[in-house]
Amino acid sequence: MPLVIERVKRSGKPSKPSSRGEEATGDARRDRWRKHRIARRKEFVEAALRALDTHGPDLGMEDVAAEAGVTKPVLYRHFDDKADLYVALGQRGTEILFERLIPAINAELAPVPRIRMALDAFFTVIEEHPNLYRLLAHGRPEKPAGSDVVAEDKELIATALTALLGDYMRMFNMDSGAAEPWAHGIVGMVQNTGEWWLDRRSMGRDAVVEYLTQIIWAAIDGLSRQHGVVIDPNQPLEANKVVQLGRTEPVPVEETS
Numbered sequence: 129m130p131l132v133i134e135r136v137k138r139s140g141k142p143s144k145p146s147s148r149g150e151e152a153t154g155d156a157r158r159d160r161w162r163k164h165r166i167a168r169r170k171e172f173v174e175a176a177l178r179a180l181d182t183h184g185p186d187l188g189m190e191d192v193a194a195e196a197g198v199t200k201p202v203l204y205r206h207f208d209d210k211a212d213l214y215v216a217l218g219q220r221g222t223e224i225l226f227e228r229l230i231p232a233i234n235a236e237l238a239p240v241p242r243i244r245m246a247l248d249a250f251f252t253v254i255e256e257h258p259n260l261y262r263l264l265a266h267g268r269p270e271k272p273a274g275s276d277v278v279a280e281d282k283e284l285i286a287t288a289l290t291a292l293l294g295d296y297m298r299m300f301n302m303d304s305g306a307a308e309p310w311a312h313g314i315v316g317m318v319q320n321t322g323e324w325w326l327d328r329r330s331m332g333r334d335a336v337v338e339y340l341t342q343i344i345w346a347a348i349d350g351l352s353r354q355h356g357v358v359i360d361p362n363q364p365l366e367a368n369k370v371v372q373l374g375r376t377e378p379v380p381v382e383e384t385s
Contacts, residue, residue, distance in 0.1 A: 169206045172196050173216045177260060180217075185263040189213070214263070218277035221260050225253050225281065233292070234370040239348070240361040244341040247318065251333050254322050265323065278319070286315040288371040295369040300357045314344060 175196035176187070183191045189210055193203045207213045228249040235242050254261045264277045286308075294307035318340060325336050345361055352359055359365070 165206065169216065172198075172203060172206055173213075173220050176213060176217055177220065177257070180257075180259040180263065184259050185266070217260065218264055221257070221264055221277060222281055224257065225250070228253055229285070230371070233288075234368075236364060236368045238362045238364050239359060240341060240345050243344050244337060247337045247340050247344075248333070250318060251322060251325070251337055254326060255333055258326050261322075261326065282315055282319055286312045289315060292369055292371050296365070299365075299367060299369070300352065300355070302352070302355050302357065306351070310347075317343075 172192065176192045179187050179191045179195040182195070189200055189203055189207075192213065193200045196203065207216065229246060232246040232249040233242070235245055237245065261278075289311035290308045293311055294304040297304040297307055321336065321340060325331075325333075349359065349361070
């Protein structure tokens with residue numbers, strides 16, 4: 129079940145692209161210039177991630193420029209404004225999360241190890257990038273209206289999980305109508321627990337992952353047993369159902385200066 133991600137800014141126009149959105153024009157000079165701008169924009173996004181570690185979610189454009197070793201005017205050649213930078217950070221945050229999460233969700237493992245691996249991927253990402261998560265999860269005045277990266281990713285993951293659970297429920301001749309509320313419930317629980325954990329840190333990552341693993345498995349096991357289906361939590365299932373999350377990138381806007 130392919131899914132599409134595209135961030136939009138206040139104007140409703142797609143944000144400036146990463147290198148994945150690069151398309152050749154046939155003009156060698158323009159193509160070299162375009163590749164250079166795309167590469168520089170990516171470098172500045174990585175600099176913004178480093179600046180977040182130092183300055184927290186309230187970082188300014190001057191902090192990003194200093195981290196990148198350029199002046200603010202140079203930075204503004206690649207970002208329309210701070211909101212544009214937030215959109216780019218949101219795209220990068222989604223990439224980081226999905227690079228870890230999707231292989232974990234699709235691992236050919238027994239049910240409980242598979243759940244545990246997916247949860248560990250999520251908690252590892254927010255542990256490594258806590259300020260990025262806080263920046264994207266909590267609104268800022270400069271944040272583009274209608275651009276809520278965390279909510280969008282939550283919806284995408286829940287939709288993918290709905291398809292995954294539905295496939296398994298149908299495989300066991302169960303009513304798959306429960307898949308959607310179950311998926312949204314699981315994703316909401318994990319996200320809320322993640323925010324609580326980032327703020328409190330009253331237990332280690334492994335502990336919170338294990339608690340959530342057991343809660344999710346207990347719910348799945350209880351529902352399946354109600355329908356006369358007994359699943360061994362430590363044996364891979366006969367069919368390894370998978371999800372796919374695809375991303376589209378907008379076509380680059382030609383720059384002349």
